Amino acid sequence: MTPISRRTLMTVASLSAAAWLNPVRAQLAGKPLTLIVPAAAGGTTDIAARMLAEPLGRILQTSVVVDNRGGGNGNIAGQMVARGPEDGSTLLVQYSGYQCITPLIQPVAGFDPAINLKPIGHLIDAPQLLVVRANFPANTFEEFLKYVKANPGKVNYASSGNGSLQHVTTELLKDLTKTYMTHIPYRGTGPALNDLLAGTVDLTITTPPPLLPHIRAGKLKALMVTGRTLLAALPNVPTSTEAGVPLVASSWFGVYGPASLSSDVQNRLSLAVKQVVESDGFKKRAEEQGAKAIVMNSAELAKLAANERNMWGRIVKLANIKAD
Structure with a gap:
């Protein structure tokens, strides 16, 4: 039996992934995919979205537009995506603070990101x-x-x-x-x-x-x-532990769609995001930005958000943080 080369295996895997994504590509045919960013340009959420846009567009064979919609502590952008089209053409690049903390201090009637947004995949942690x-x-x-x-x-x-x-x-x-x-x-x-x-x-x-x-x-x-380890990009800056303060906090950024998104499209988009995040190019860009690319599927991202919502809920209560 002739051995199967590594290149052949990679080609088969690539073709399988392409076939898996075909239904999403068909849905998006002729329509750009929009990544809604719940903050002004220049922040980490915006940077994460722009890191994702070009390679995701390449995988899905469509153009990807980044649309900054700041305000309302993320609620404006979140509601926009929650009420958006069900075909996966409008997604949210979400910041953990808006996903886990905003609902605790600034709840909006009829909108809860844990309910009205469907997790697709994790991007970076910083x-x-x-x-x-x-x-x-x-x-x-x-x-x-x-x-x-x-x-x-x-x-x-x-x-x-x-x-x-x-x-x-x-x-x-x-x-x-x-x-x-x-x-x-x-x-x-x-x-x-x-x-x-x-x-x-x-x-x-x-x-x-x-x-x-x-x-x-x-x-x-x-x-x-505010991390447990030194930052590779700034090795001379001490951690909070070294500075004598038990403060450990990081932000994460992920991709979400509307709750009305079908499970099939959710899974296919999750695969596309995974391909981007596990690529060498994305990992390198994340490291250059002082962040780390971390792959998580929809279920793993949902669990992370639920755990952090509970954790930060205790801090919000401790500091008596209220909405403006």
């Missing part, structure tokens, strides 16, 4: 960085903490919105360090970052992708990583 403006009078986390304690209420921090993971994480930091800082919410990470760079606000805690270029350019100072 720890968060505490960064301050370039001229902030502290160069280490220890100096930062000393300054904040000496100036209660005078230091302000930006977030991508009330109840965002950035907001909740910073409130947890305040509780752990017994400090007081003033919260300034924005309509997404992009606008918050713009004001931080301009010196209008003092700091933010958010994921690395939108921050790294500015840190490398000396426009922001990174003081701490």
